[in-house]
Amino acid sequence: LLHAAPALRGPAFLESPHLVATLTRLLGPEYRLHPHCRGHLRKRGAKTSMWHVDAYKGLPWCSGRLHEPHWCMVMYYPQDTTPEMGPTQLLPGTQFYRGDSDRAHYSRGHIPSFGEQLAGWATCVHTVTGPAGTVVVMHYDLWHRALAAASDAPRLMLKFVAWRTTPPSGTGPPPPWPLADGGASEEEEARQAAAAAAEEEEEEKEEDREGLADEPLLAFLSGDDEQAAHGGGVAGRRRFDRQLDSTDAARAGLPASTTGCLEAHLDSAFREGRLLAGAELLTPKGAADAEKRLFSSAVAAAKKEAADGSALPPTPTHLMPALLAWLAPRCAALVQRAAARERRALFVRERRPVWRHVWAWLHGQAAAPRLVSPARATRLSGTLRIAAEPARLRAAYELAQATAAEAAEALLAVVSDAGAATSVRRTAAYGLSAASCVSAAQCERLLFLAAGSDGAEGGAEGVEPCSLPPTALRDASLPPSPDAASGATDPILGVALEEPSRWLSASLLRASEGFDAELLLAAADPAAEIRYLAAIVLARATRLADSEAVPCLERALAVPAAQLACQGWGASLDSPPPPPSARLVALEAFGARCAAAGSGPPRLLARTLAHAWADAGTRAVAARALAQLSARPAVSAGLSSDEVGGEVVGALAAALSGDADRYVRGYAADALVSLLVHGGSDVARAALEAAFGDLGTVAVLQGQDQGLADARARCRSLCARRWCPLTTPLSPF
Helix, strand or coil, rough: CCCCCCHHHHHCCCCCCHHHHHHHHHCCCCEEEEEEEEEECCCCCCCCCCCCCCCCCCCCCCCCCCCCCCEEEEEEEECCCCCCCCCCCEECCCCCCCCCCCHHHCCCCCCHHHHHHHHHHHCCCCCCCCCCCEEEEECCCCCCECCCCCCCCCCEEEEEEEEEEEEECCCCCCCCCHHHCCCCCCCHHHHHHHHHHHHHHHHHHEEEEEEEECCHHHHHCHHHHHHHHHHHHHHHHHHHHHHCCCCCCCCCCHHHHHHHHHHHHHHHHHHHHCCCCCCCCCCCHHHHHHHHHHHHHHHHHHHHHHHEEEEEEEEEEEEEEHHHHHHHHHHHHHHHHHHHHHHHHHHHHHHHCCCCCHHHHHHHCCCCCCCHHHHHHHCCCCHHHHHHHHHHHHHHHHHHHHHHHHHHHHHHHCCCCCCCCCHHHHHHHHHHCCCCCHHHHHHHHHHHHCCCCHHHHHHCCCCCEEEEEEHHHHHHHCCCCCCCCCCCCCCCCCCCCCCCCCCCCCCHHHHCCCCCCCCCCCCCHHHHHHHHHHHHHHCCCCCCCHHHHHHHHHHHHCCCCHHHHHHHHHHHHCCCCCCCHHHHEEEEEHHHHHCCCCCCCHHHHHHHHHCCCCCCHHHHHHHHHHHHCCHHHHHHHHHHHCCHHHHHHHHHHHHHHHHCHHHHHHHHHHHHHHHHHHHCHHHHHHHHHHHHHHCCCCHHHHHCCCCCCCCCHHHHHHHHHCCCCCEEEEECC
């Protein structure tokens, strides 16, 4: 796309100061443009697509979803976009949810009872319309769809992806943000620790209803802008009141005393909530039942007033249709207002602990520990096992932020419970990744879980970690090419391949592992999935230092059977090696975790990238990890000057010029750009000049492009000029 429309590379779009500032705040100053981009064209007759979350392009299906902003989708609309043109629709706040589908077979878009689950997510649809030049930046995991197109004017959207290469950093507590900082004061928390569980819960609900009523961002997140057309929120209530006021009751012959009595009854019912108590207002059926309840109550009240002989005269029979027509929309408006209030409170309540974690993470910190009473911790543990996904996730993050070590143990027990549902273990793993008291030793015990373990007792506590030498990976990395021992086997996954240029399919990995690494299906082998989740936690845990996590990840990569046989380590194993997806997660984590781990990880990544029988997905993970490491100026400078760096740059140059996979080439180009700009590598310069051809890159490399003021802008510009030699002008990627 950028070669078809090169102006997009400059300040008109990708280098727009506003967009660069936005992506920098979300993804860090060393963010990169992903190799994947696509044009989405909607023409008249296009149908509404299903709600979905995009797969991670350029990575195998083993990375798991990310609650923090690691990837952002950037959508550019080059024309005025109206609702009739089939615009994009978003569900704000849904990037944290995957949908519960625990069953043996899965069809994309067919999550069981998805409508009911969606109602529990407490979100509202936001439709993306606006003038030409509108840009939308959203979390990559946000649920979205495209509406049906009924206009003769086509709707084009150019989709790009930006991704984070370096973890966030910070030196102090994050600045205040009401959505994350809201909650009880220290005195209130101390009181809550001694209060009954039901009382605590009710106070939290009330706080969420009233405490954030004026938070401007919440109006967008909770859908008040969309609800305006349906009576939700302040703006919606005013619009709906104007519509109702325009109905001239007198013109229909309705007595003012009758309509006034009904309005007073409805207003009292709404304020007191007696007629809406217990109604499931966020589901279509529950809202319809509530409307009927209000309607029947109002009619009964009017009849009673007339029968009692009060000042309210009886309504003539011929006016009843007009009275009922006048009453129905008012009942609907009140139910919609009540639903908007409930949705707003639920939206905040279920997400606040997640926001607290993400907000602190964005500023290089961990969320501050919070006091949780033993009774509440017990209740949260129960919620984690039996509740719907939003309540489970809230419970997981509340346990993660609790000060007591027992809270982390509760999360660990759920992750290691082979009898729990896959979706429940996954939710607990998110909490464990953010937990304040998790240790590398606990995760490693799960990573090297003995086959057939029955879960928490035999896994978290009863299995000793594998006894591989800590320096095994550094002493004997992968061979640079296949030999008799490795054969046609992926060096990381340990899976036999027929054609290394193709990506391993999810079905092949599921057959090999007994679980689905994308976590959309129930695991046939829960023990293997538990070990995979342990690798995810080791790779992501915010409280684990790199020096603690990296040795565990190295040991996970040191156990493929072929490599062990070559090095004579087989006798030291007391459990099978971690499943292929767990080892791929460990390899991927090197990009974020190994900036100061010495020469072992970069050499392993380079040799994986150059291995003739590495699967295309494995090579892409290795190339992306090298791109992450190279994005750090200090690492690039080191790799551009030593022997290991020569091996790394050589592997990247070979991948850029000849790898069959477009994502491998794209990541390799990103890594070489960083090695050139930050490290001054002559080999990287030669490789990029050969690949970029006559696209003006040589001038940029010589520092003659006056539009690039600093090294970061230079890196972004070069990455945006990627032109792989195996592509054509009609197919830039």
